[in-house]
Amino acid sequence: MYGSLDVSTSGMIAQRTRMEVIASNIANAGSIENDRGEYEPYLRRAAMFSPVSSGKGAGMGVEVAEIQILEGSTRPEYRPEHPFADEGGYIQVPDIDPTIEWVNGLQASRAYEANIVAAETTKNMMAQALRLLA
Numbered sequence: 001m002y003g004s005l006d007v008s009t010s011g012m013i014a015q016r017t018r019m020e021v022i023a024s025n026i027a028n029a030g031s032i033e034n035d036r037g038e039y040e041p042y043l044r045r046a047a048m049f050s051p052v053s054s055g056k057g058a059g060m061g062v063e064v065a066e067i068q069i070l071e072g073s074t075r076p077e078y079r080p081e082h083p084f085a086d087e088g089g090y091i092q093v094p095d096i097d098p099t100i101e102w103v104n105g106l107q108a109s110r111a112y113e114a115n116i117v118a119a120e121t122t123k124n125m126m127a128q129a130l131r132l133l134a
Helices: 002-027 098-133
Strands: 045-051 062-069 074-078 090-094
Touching (some): 002 098
C-alpha cells in the first residue's frame, strides 16, 4: 500500500519539474542572447517522463528522464536594424507560443492536483485500515 503513495509522490515531483520547464520557456520567450551577450536564441525545452526504472518500486511511478532541448524551435523575424540581423534583415527568435505554454501549464497543474487527491485518498484508506485492525 505504501507503493501507491510513492506513485503519487513521483507524479507530483515530475509535474513540478514540468512546471519549472514551462515557466523557463515563458520567461525566455524573447531571449536571443546567451549570458555572455553572444547571439544564441533560446530553444524551447520539454520535460520527458519515463516509468521509474530503479529501486524496489521499478515500474511504479514516473520520473523525469530528461529535459529535452527542442532543436529548430526558432522562427525568423524581420528586424533589419538589429545588430545580429543577417543580410536579409532577419534574426532568429524563440518560437514559443505563450498560449500553448499556458495550456501545458494547466495540464501540469491539474495532474499535480490529481496526484495530491490520490495521495490523500491513499492516506485515508491506510488510516481506515489501521482503525479496523485496532
